[in-house]
Amino acid sequence: MQVSTPNNVKIYNLSAGKSLPEWLSDRKKRSLQKQDVDLQRRIELIQDFDMPTVSHCIQVSPDGQYIYVAGSYKPRVRCYDVHQLSMKFERGLDSDVVQFQFLSDDYSKIAFLQNDRYIEFHSQFGRYYRTRVPKYGRDLAYYPANCDLFIASVSPEVYRINLEQGRFLNPLMTNAKEVKCCEFNEHHHLLACGTSEGQVECFDPRARSRVGILDTALSSHMEDLEITGVPSVTAMKFRGALQLGVGTSTGHVLLYDMRSNKPLVVKDHQYELPIKKIMFLDHLDLVASMDTKILKLWDRNTGKAYTAIEPGVDLNDMCMMPGSGLIFMANEAQKVLTYYLPSLGTAPRWCWFLDNLTEEMEESTTATVYDDYKFVTRKELDDLGLTHLIGSNLLRAYMHGFFLDIRLYHKAKSITEPFAFEEYRKAKIREKIDSERANRVTVKKLPKVNKELAEKLLDVEDTILANKTQDRAGATLLKDTRFSAMFQNPDFQIDKESEDYKLLNPVVNKLDKAKKKKQDKLAAQFEEIDEDGEIKERLGGVSDSSSDDEHAWTEDDKLRWKQHITKQKREIKEERKNKQAQVKLKPKFYEIKEGHEYGKTADEKRVRKEKKMALEDRLHNLSDTVVTETGSMGNKQLEFKMKKEVKDQKRVIEQREHTAERKKLRRSAGEITKGFKQPPKFWMGQRVK
DSSP: OEEEOGGGOOEEETTOSOOOOTTSOHHHHHHHHHHOHHHHHOOOSSTTOBOSSEEEEEEEOTTSSEEEEEEETTTEEEEEETTTTEEEEEEEOSSOEEEEEESSSSSSSEEEEETTSEEEEEOSSSEEEEEEOSSOEEEEEEETTTTEEEEEESSSEEEEEETTTTEEEEEEEOSSSOEEEEEEOTTTOOEEEEETTSEEEEEETTTTEEEEEEEGGGSGGGGGOOOSSOOOEEEEEEETTTEEEEEETTSEEEEEETTOSSEEEEEEOSSOOOOOEEEEETTTTEEEEEOSSOEEEEETTTOOEEEEEOOSSOEEEEEEOTTSSEEEEEESSSBOEEEEOTTTOOOOGGGTHHHHHHHHHHHHOOOOOGGGEEEEEHHHHHHHTOGGGTTSTTEEEETTEEEEEHHHHHHHHHHHOTTHHHHHHHHHHHHHHHHHHTTSOOOOOOOSTTHHHHHHHHHHHHHHHHTTOTTTTTOSGGGOGGGGGGGTOGGGOOOTTSHHHHHHHHHHGGGGHHHHHHHHHHHHHSHHHHHHHHHHHHTTOOOTTOOTTSSOOOHHHHHHHHHHHHHHHHHHHHHHHHHHHHHHHSOOOOOOOTTOOSSOOHHHHHHHHHHHSOHHHHHHHTGGGEEEEEOTTSOEEEEEOOOOOHHHHHHHHHHHHHHHHHHHHOOOSTTTTSSOOOOOEEETTEEEO
């Protein structure tokens, strides 16, 4: 038995502990129980309360004496008698059970909805009858007043089977594509159907007509959901005549008063998993809602959490013993989980000993004192100067250290490190200053080896960071330790004159794009300065570092200097124009290759022109000789026909003329066969044409 206290509520896990395999002999089991302490301390509330692989559904009979569990593998159902604390019988089925419904107060009559569209009716001796539903079923509901069994299916219809007449009746039609669940109200006998469109449609089985529609998608909780569709209704439960609990596929539980379309309380499970079961605990004003991961108990009026059970395995179904705190859960494991919460109610009469066990465990538990103690190692104890306390009552040895009273620890800490707060304060100030310095402009330090490559990589990284593409930012060779020797060892210096570098140069040039953009911007800004620099060189090499502060310039000197510069610029432009004109007027000479004459025929020019044309243009010109076909799957096929020579074309024309001449000269055989009739044809004793 394991005990947990989430939210200060005691929860006893009765299914925890070791279990013995079924294939062990009785003698081996008895010997193991005597030797193993964990097996002696475990509580087996119901003997063999498990399934071979998975348990799908679990329910308690209306009289509270029998528990039915359906699971696999192989598909089967087991009935447990709680007064005997053991299994009453086990039956094998043809397929897994989706849901089942008690038709009587005890185990004698029950209906199983299976996932192969069959419904099986079982009695005390076994399977009584088996029939098939038109569509796959999702849920069952039984109306005992007229013995109608309702089946929610993956269709707009809710099928009805009258067990008294033994036949299908007209189904109930809904406005949805699929009905997920259905539930009967015991007070006013309305059938509520939860649909995949997020609506709850209510029917009166006596009139077989719809009496109302509740749309859960109109509630305010839909505004906060980031979904594209409408959440479907996966679970429902009535409380009294007017209150209805609805569970959605997004993990929300909505409590409605049937006289209003606005929910009273909306509870979010925070896991975004479909709600599988809802139960009301009227004596405590609590609601129990379960999804695949967790079972939550919360207040019905405010939605405040009471406690939660999270077993660690996927949950499929849940039931509770009436008037007690005993909860059973079907799950994706072998054991059927059993939990006991004394705060929800006392133990049932058939397991009264649980109250005595829990009371003894509560009396034997001692308050944990670890919150008042600090665990320190021997080194920390030496730093505090308390090594002389080893062996005294003030230190409790534990593993590789000691437990020390927290008050003594704080006192020794303040004595040994009186300036600890000042150091902490200085460290925080230093961190803040460093964070502000990070925003300043920093100078890039380039390595001595492969300096140009390192500069290119840094420029590319800056461009990526500026464009906010973090997928490739920082993934450079400079930050990879595997390539650190490339920028440290001179043996890895790139030789630009080598043949390998020239072959890889087109790939390496991609790294220069960021640098070229920067250089183009700078060139656009400093174009005039470059011309002035050229003028200065021609005028006698005036130093660039000279400034107006070093010379006492007068207004006349400045004016003369500007005129001189303007004149030099004009001369330079005229000089450039003359050079360009000379280049354009310069004649070009060509030499005729050997074997070629100066004049060429028209055919040679045409062939040479066709060779220079692209394949697409050539095919376009020769469209009469190329056939293009497109397949059904988008593939294309090209068939090329060889171009016929002039002789072949003449031969084809002569053949056609000869055939036309022979047709004119030949005589018809119609006169000979004019009066001849063919004998009749017969097949399988009958005449055919």
